[in-house]
Amino acid sequence: MRKLSYTGLFVILVLISSVAAGQSSDANYLKFDYIKVQPENVHDYLEYMHNTWKPLYQKQVASGKIDSWNLYRVFAPGGADGKYNFVAVTSASGLNVYQSLSPREILSMNKKSQREIGRMMDRANDLRTVMYTEFWKAINKIDEDEASPHPAKYMMVDYMLVAPGKDYDYQMLEDEVAKPIHQERKEQDRMAGWELFSLITPGGREYGYNFATGNYFEELSDVEFGFTEDVVMNALPGTDLPELFDTIFATRSLVKSEVWELVDRTD
Numbered sequence: 001m002r003k004l005s006y007t008g009l010f011v012i013l014v015l016i017s018s019v020a021a022g023q024s025s026d027a028n029y030l031k032f033d034y035i036k037v038q039p040e041n042v043h044d045y046l047e048y049m050h051n052t053w054k055p056l057y058q059k060q061v062a063s064g065k066i067d068s069w070n071l072y073r074v075f076a077p078g079g080a081d082g083k084y085n086f087v088a089v090t091s092a093s094g095l096n097v098y099q100s101l102s103p104r105e106i107l108s109m110n111k112k113s114q115r116e117i118g119r120m121m122d123r124a125n126d127l128r129t130v131m132y133t134e135f136w137k138a139i140n141k142i143d144e145d146e147a148s149p150h151p152a153k154y155m156m157v158d159y160m161l162v163a164p165g166k167d168y169d170y171q172m173l174e175d176e177v178a179k180p181i182h183q184e185r186k187e188q189d190r191m192a193g194w195e196l197f198s199l200i201t202p203g204g205r206e207y208g209y210n211f212a213t214g215n216y217f218e219e220l221s222d223v224e225f226g227f228t229e230d231v232v233m234n235a236l237p238g239t240d241l242p243e244l245f246d247t248i249f250a251t252r253s254l255v256k257s258e259v260w261e262l263v264d265r266t267d
Contacts, residue, residue: 150193
């Protein structure tokens with residue numbers, strides 16, 4: 001049987017696709033807080049977040065205001081020189097939710113006095129520094145019925161830079177090529193989940209990236225199994241592998257990859 005060229009597949013998909021690939025009607029909006037905790041404060045910080053702040057976020061989940069709150073430790077790259085070593089990821093159904101979701105406002109909602117709020121914020125500021133914040137939209141995922149992000153033990157985040165005018169091509173590539181491959185990886189028990197994120201703010205070419213993928217794993221060893229030949233051929237029979245990778249590299253640039261370990265989360 002003649003091997004189907006990936007270019008031919010790509011062109012066919014362009015012609016038959018009438019909407020942006022992977023756009024979901026019930027998209028999640030995510031807030032990534034990149035946090036720096038000094039080594040001597042890590043134990044106290046984790047204890048403080050678990051005992052004091054997790055119950056407050058759990059109330060937000062119970063009320064339906066947010067979908068989830070996850071706290072990750074940056075597993076790799078690691079070391080004391082990193083700009084951040086924890087990332088708090090909050091997921092909600094709309095961007096407006098975050099207008100009233102600052103730490104002080106959460107404390108006010110729980111009827112804390114101004115004195116208590118001041119004391120708790122001082123303690124938080126003693127233990128950690130929020131380096132910066134990003135807002136993302138989850139536009140595609142393997143399991144559409146799951147809340148974002150997936151509650152797996154590890155999350156590998158690949159930050160992508162897509163050139164202006166290439167957003168449509170990149171999203172279609174993720175939806176029609178990468179997604180089936182990740183589904184195959186999940187069926188082989190080498191992946192727990194996958195999502196595609198579009199950066200809302202900050203933005204611009206100088207920022208360095210505008211898309212990201214969240215690749216979820218229960219076992220750290222599964223991180224090394226990516227687009228292997230057997231996985232690609234099972235998901236997309238007849239694909240020309242060199243042509244596939246040429247197309248991927250021409251569509252986006254992989255800026256950086258990080259592996260995060262889930263250390264706390266809401267139920």
